[in-house]
Structures are given as C-alpha cells and as structure tokens.
Amino acid sequence: MKASETLQELSPQEKRVLIALHQIGRPATPEEVFEIGDFSQQVEVMNAASWLQSKGLIVIQESARKSYSLRNREVVSERLPERKVLDFAHEKGGMVESSELTKILRTEEISIAIGWLKRKGLADIEKSDGKIVISITPKGESMSGSMMDDERVLLDLSQNDLSEDEVDGKIISQLKSRQDLISERLIVSRKLSLTDAAREVVDLGIELKDEVAQIAPELLQTGRWKEVTFRKYDVRTFAPSVYPGKKHPLTRMADEVRRIFVQMGFTEIDDEYVQPAFWNMDALFTPQDHPARDLQDTFYLKNPARIEIDDEELIRVVKSVHEDGWNTGSLGWRYEWSREEAERALLRTHTTVCTIKYLAKNPDPPVKVFSLSRIFRNEAIDTTHLPEFVQIEGIIMEKGASFDMLCGVLREFYRQMGFEEVRLRPGYFPYTEPSAEVEVHYNGKWMELGGAGVFRPEVTAPFGVRYPVLAWGLGFERLAMLRWNLTDIRELYISDIDLLRKSPIF
Numbered sequence: 001m002k003a004s005e006t007l008q009e010l011s012p013q014e015k016r017v018l019i020a021l022h023q024i025g026r027p028a029t030p031e032e033v034f035e036i037g038d039f040s041q042q043v044e045v046m047n048a049a050s051w052l053q054s055k056g057l058i059v060i061q062e063s064a065r066k067s068y069s070l071r072n073r074e075v076v077s078e079r080l081p082e083r084k085v086l087d088f089a090h091e092k093g094g095m096v097e098s099s100e101l102t103k104i105l106r107t108e109e110i111s112i113a114i115g116w117l118k119r120k121g122l123a124d125i126e127k128s129d130g131k132i133v134i135s136i137t138p139k140g141e142s143m144s145g146s147m148m149d150d151e152r153v154l155l156d157l158s159q160n161d162l163s164e165d166e167v168d169g170k171i172i173s174q175l176k177s178r179q180d181l182i183s184e185r186l187i188v189s190r191k192l193s194l195t196d197a198a199r200e201v202v203d204l205g206i207e208l209k210d211e212v213a214q215i216a217p218e219l220l221q222t223g224r225w226k227e228v229t230f231r232k233y234d235v236r237t238f239a240p241s242v243y244p245g246k247k248h249p250l251t252r253m254a255d256e257v258r259r260i261f262v263q264m265g266f267t268e269i270d271d272e273y274v275q276p277a278f279w280n281m282d283a284l285f286t287p288q289d290h291p292a293r294d295l296q297d298t299f300y301l302k303n304p305a306r307i308e309i310d311d312e313e314l315i316r317v318v319k320s321v322h323e324d325g326w327n328t329g330s331l332g333w334r335y336e337w338s339r340e341e342a343e344r345a346l347l348r349t350h351t352t353v354c355t356i357k358y359l360a361k362n363p364d365p366p367v368k369v370f371s372l373s374r375i376f377r378n379e380a381i382d383t384t385h386l387p388e389f390v391q392i393e394g395i396i397m398e399k400g401a402s403f404d405m406l407c408g409v410l411r412e413f414y415r416q417m418g419f420e421e422v423r424l425r426p427g428y429f430p431y432t433e434p435s436a437e438v439e440v441h442y443n444g445k446w447m448e449l450g451g452a453g454v455f456r457p458e459v460t461a462p463f464g465v466r467y468p469v470l471a472w473g474l475g476f477e478r479l480a481m482l483r484w485n486l487t488d489i490r491e492l493y494i495s496d497i498d499l500l501r502k503s504p505i506f
Helices: 003-008 012-024 030-036 042-054 074-078 081-091 098-103 107-119 138-143 149-159 169-176 196-203 217-222 249-263 312-324 352-361 403-416 457-463 476-483 489-493 497-502
Strands: 058-070 095-097 123-128 131-136 182-194 274-276 345-347 367-376 388-397 422-426 432-442 445-455 469-475
Touching: 003 196, 012 030, 012 042, 012 058, 012 182, 012 196, 030 042, 030 182, 042 058, 058 149, 074 149, 081 095, 081 098, 081 107, 081 123, 081 131, 081 138, 095 098, 098 107, 098 131, 107 123, 107 131, 149 169, 169 182, 182 196, 249 367, 249 388, 249 403, 249 476, 312 457, 352 367, 352 388, 352 457, 352 469, 388 403, 388 476, 403 422, 403 432, 403 445, 403 469, 432 469, 445 457, 445 476, 469 476, 476 489
Parallel strands: none
Antiparallel strands: 058 182, 095 131, 123 131, 274 345, 367 388, 388 469, 422 432, 432 445, 445 469
16 A cells, blocks of 8 residues: 555544654654653553554554562561571570460461471471471571571562562562562553654655544534545454454353243243252152262252251152052162151252152143253263253153153254254163153264153152153253364353354354
8 A cells, every 4th residue: 555545544643643753753652652642541542553553554562571569568577487486496596396486476377487497498397295396407597697588579679669680580489479478560561663664654744634534414414524524444454353242152052942942832940959859869769879869979968958848748658659669550669768868958960850849739731841950960070071060851741742752852952953863762760761862963973962751650650640741851061062062061161252252143
C-alpha cells in the first residue's frame, strides 16, 4: 500500500502517536508519547500503538522484570525465628532444648525456627532422653555476630524495593518460600519506535482534523454528511476477533438432551443429592453386601450419618424382598437385612434414586419421566473418571411396555444426538432383568455409554407397580467427549476461555 493511502486511513489517535514519536526523535515510552500527543487517557496511546503495529508503522518492544517488596516490615525489627534461637543458644553456651524456646518464640514459630536452622546448617537437631536438643554448628557460631544473606536482603527491602537484577535469585526463592514475607510483581516496560514506512507517512505531512468514522442517523437526516470528511477504511487491515456471548458447551448439550426427551413426551424430575442407602440401594434390590456399597465406591456422610425411614410397612416389605423374595416369586438374597445399614446417609451414586421415589408416589400408568442431574462416586480422577458427574436417567411405565420399546427409545435418542449406529448387548444390573449395555459406533469403535433394562419385580412390587418399567442410565460426559473428540474427561470442566469462545454453537 502507498504511503498516501495509508495516511488517509489513519485515525486521529494513530496520527497523534506518529506525530509525537516524530517529535521525540527516538524510541519512546507510552508515557512520553502521552505527554506530547495531547491524549486524554494513557490507554488511548497503547490502543492506537497496537493498531499502528498491525499496519507495520511502529514497533512495540516489551521487556519485563520482577520487583520485590517487603510485605511484613516488622520482620526486620522482630528478627527471623532462627536468628532468635541462634542468639539464645549462643548465650546458653551453644546448646539449648526445644522446650526452652517458648521463652523467646510463639508456639507456632518453634518448628519453623528448628526447620530453618537445620536447612541453613546453623544447628544440629538431636533427640536425647525424649528431649529435642539444638546444638549450634561452627557455621552457626560464625553467624552469631554477623548478618545472614537473607537478613541483609530483608534489611535492604525495608528501605527500597529491589529488582531481580539487584538481588540473588536463590535468596529471593528462599524468602518467597516463607509465608507472607515478601511480594513479587512483574513490571513491564514498553518502547515505541517508528518504522521506515511510518517515516514515509510522516514526511507527507500529517494534518489533524475532524473526521467522521461512523455514519450516524442524524448525519443522513440533516444532510450534514455532505459537509463532513469521512475517514477511509482498509478492509485488509487486521481486526480483532469478536466472540458473541454463549452458553457453556455442556449447558448447550444438556439443553439438547432435555429438548429431545420433552419432544418424546417425557417430564423432567429430580431429587436431593443426599439420600439414605434405602432409596439409593435397598429399594433397588441391591444387596447390602454388594461391592457398590463399599467406602471405596460410595461417599457416606458423617453429618447426618443416618436418615430415618418412617414408612414401617414399606420397610417390612423391602426387608422381606431382600431376605426371602416376599410375594414376587423370587428367593431374595437370603441374608438378614439390616435397617441400620439401609438408613446410612450418602451422596447418591445414581439418579435411579429419583425415578424409584417417583414410582413410589406414582404407581399407576402412564409414567414417562427423565432426569439429567449430578451423581457422586468415590472414583480416582483420571482421563475417564470423575468423582462427580452427570447421568441421563429415564423410565417408561405403561401397559404393554417391552424391551423392544426400550431399544427403540434409546436408538431414537442417540439418533437425534447424531449417532446413527446404536446397539444394545447383554449386561447385568442387580435391579433390571433383562439388562443391556448401550453402545454407539464412533470412529470405527463401539463405545459404551450406559446401561438399560426392565425393572425386576423385586423393585416394583413393593410400591404396587403392576406394569413393566423400562429404565436407563446413560453417561452425559462420555457423550460430550465423543461429540467433541476429547480423550480426557477433565477437559470438559477446565475453564479455558479460548476454547469456550471458539466452541461452535450447535
């Protein structure tokens, strides 16, 4: 682009920066340009400078250095804990017991002092007859009458801040490791300088005059547009990306899941995170010795440690179902059921607790409900597991409900989520029969996304449910990982602003 064309497209602020730098005649700081350029705010200088740099008219050179200041100035007069012990031990002949340090130190300072004495090689720490004895080393003796390096730096900091080139980095690292002692801040210096292209523009003569950068309605209505000067624009000039406000990708996917189920005739439900084991396990015919109840799998609460079940008839029936099958035709699990175990408080391990409680209150058909909510399991965090995650749960209860219907609903759900190939293969769950594991075909592989089945009579009979109940529990985060081709589940909850801005709206 010619210099004359570039000149015509400069904003008034950009012109002021060029004029100021030309007058200074050397690389200058933004503060110097601000003083000469008749700006109203310093931010205008750097804003214009950034645009000029993108146009190749100036160069912005940045340098950063660290500066240190004393956060607790009293430490110089009070002295470091190890210095107090060193002087105290010197007065005692070079040896002192740790129990005596309460005379000169606060309780919380004693372990700090002992640690630094040993770390600096100023004292040997030994146990003798159950007592901790501190013996000053030759190095400690030599320091009794002179300042240590870190003490000298603290004294200097009490008078002025120090930059990183004025102090030993090892000493600063040592002082930074001590709590609330010094502060560190990064000081960034900038220099602006003209390029050869900018000098060509300046040589043409820069005139500051009022220009219209944006057409306003009043200009058109009054006819003033004929009288004003419009600033030209270069459509090739760099412009920053503008990102619209949008929901988090997981929130958008949750809305999509809800929309699909609502359109299929379902109603959303939810319940409390904290539940008694009765509703989370026992009501679902999960035996009390099942591995899922172990501490390594389930979060049990200390407060409340117990949640009472006040429906004695329901307790009696569920107890009988577990012990002998009650009147379901089952033999049960054949053990002595414990009410105390059933009333233990826990964080729910699945959202099936929501659907079974809903069924208990609504035993008559038709029932079509789903939940999309958080559950908790005592899992170690890795690329595919989190201790807290979201589950897609749902049930259908109506006359004539069948396993084929269940397969059809799940296939349709995943079809609308963008997965054409879905299969259900045999699986096992304590509370469904038949049971199936749901998989989708993605990138040449079959990926498991959840489980499904028909509730057993041992689950539904205690609540007076007479018709088949189709149920499923699907992984929400795993579905998101497939959609966005992620290999680490933790990436879903890392607030990477750049990733969020560039995520597509679907």
